[in-house]
Amino acid sequence: MRWTAFLCRLAVGGIFVYACLDxxxxxxxxxxxxxxxxxxxxxxxxxxxxxxxxxxxxAGLALVLGVARRGxxxxxxxxxxxxxxxxxxxxxxxxxxxxxxxxxDGGHGVGLDLLLRDLVLLLACLPPLLVRDSGPALExxxxxRP
Amino acid sequence: xxxxxxxxxxxxxxxxxxxxxLVADPAVYELExxxxxxxxxxxxxxxxxxxxxxxxxxPGTPAATVPGAFLVREDSFDDDLxxxxxxxTPADPLVIVGDGxxxxxxxxxxxxxxxxxxxxxxxxxxxxxxxxAGGPLAPREAAP
Numbered sequence: 001m002r003w004t005a006f007l008c009r010l011a012v013g014g015i016f017v018y019a020c021l022d023x024x025x026x027x028x029x030x031x032x033x034x035x036x037x038x039x040x041x042x043x044x045x046x047x048x049x050x051x052x053x054x055x056x057x058x059a060g061l062a063l064v065l066g067v068a069r070r071g072x073x074x075x076x077x078x079x080x081x082x083x084x085x086x087x088x089x090x091x092x093x094x095x096x097x098x099x100x101x102x103x104x105d106g107g108h109g110v111g112l113d114l115l116l117r118d119l120v121l122l123l124a125c126l127p128p129l130l131v132r133d134s135g136p137a138l139e140x141x142x143x144x145r146p
Numbered sequence: 147x148x149x150x151x152x153x154x155x156x157x158x159x160x161x162x163x164x165x166x167x168l169v170a171d172p173a174v175y176e177l178e179x180x181x182x183x184x185x186x187x188x189x190x191x192x193x194x195x196x197x198x199x200x201x202x203x204x205p206g207t208p209a210a211t212v213p214g215a216f217l218v219r220e221d222s223f224d225d226d227l228x229x230x231x232x233x234x235t236p237a238d239p240l241v242i243v244g245d246g247x248x249x250x251x252x253x254x255x256x257x258x259x260x261x262x263x264x265x266x267x268x269x270x271x272x273x274x275x276x277x278x279a280g281g282p283l284a285p286r287e288a289a290p
Contacts, residue, residue, distance in 0.1 A: 024158075025279070026185045027166050028246065029270045035175045045170040050159050055151040062147065071147045104185060104270075 005127035006135025009063050012124045016060030016076055019102050023053035026104045033100025037086050066137020069128055077125035084118045164275040174248050180256030181266040186279035189241050189269040198239045203254040213284035220250045223257055236262035246272030
């Protein structure tokens with residue numbers, strides 16, 4: 001279980017770090033993607049467009065490097081739940097929009113495949129969250145093992 | 147974790163030239179854009195490929211622009227278009243460059259589409275984002 005949790009840490013953290021790169025570079029286009037979901041109030045649209053990619057980067061890097069692993073897994077799991085709810089609501093309302101997950105240039109449209117992908121991502125957040133020893137981690141340097 | 151990300155966000159927001167205003171202007175987002183958005187990275191690829199012409203819609207006379215960009219401003223659209231008559235034809239694919247505010251860019255794009263252009267895109271983020279993406283700049287000629 002230790003190595004499963006370790007692999008999940010690398011995979012989930014790596015995915016979120018990769019996902020943030022384009023959003024950090026193009027906040028305006030990402031704000032348009034967020035707005036298309038019609039869920040975020042105007043007052044929060046721009047702060048969220050700046051904050052979300054940085055949160056993904058911070059938690060993703062923390063999970064990969066092994067700093068505050070369980071907190072990082074909790075944050076990324078929470079974000080994934082938010083994404084699942086947003087995609088489900090877009091599907092229920094029949095919105096034909098790009099998901100804004102990895103690419104602000106149009107990218108992947110929202111669909112059931114995205115829901116499935118995010119459910120898998122959510123499951124992958126569980127081992128680092130629930131397993132106490134999830135493999136090599138930077139925080140072992142100052143906390144001792146595991 | 148949340149607080150660290152918040153602090154980093156505040157820092158990057160303060161430092162980056164293409165930061166969004168803290169509060170979104172609903173008019174920008176409710177606007178049905180006349181042309182699709184492309185990122186500065188894609189715009190730079192189009193620039194380097196050499197097939198697209200760039201149209202600068204910013205008002206006034208800022209110091210620099212995309213090299214070779216044509217000046218077609220919203221408030222002097224007809225005069226500017228007439229001045230570029232020999233160089234800018236409806237067969238040319240266009241990239242609209244503004245100051246990051248999409249209303250003027252979309253209005254110019256819509257008017258160009260009305261005049262017969264069919265391949266028009268708007269670069270998101272304006273010239274600051276273009277510069278941040280490593281796009282080249284050249285001095286802009288004084289507008290009449």
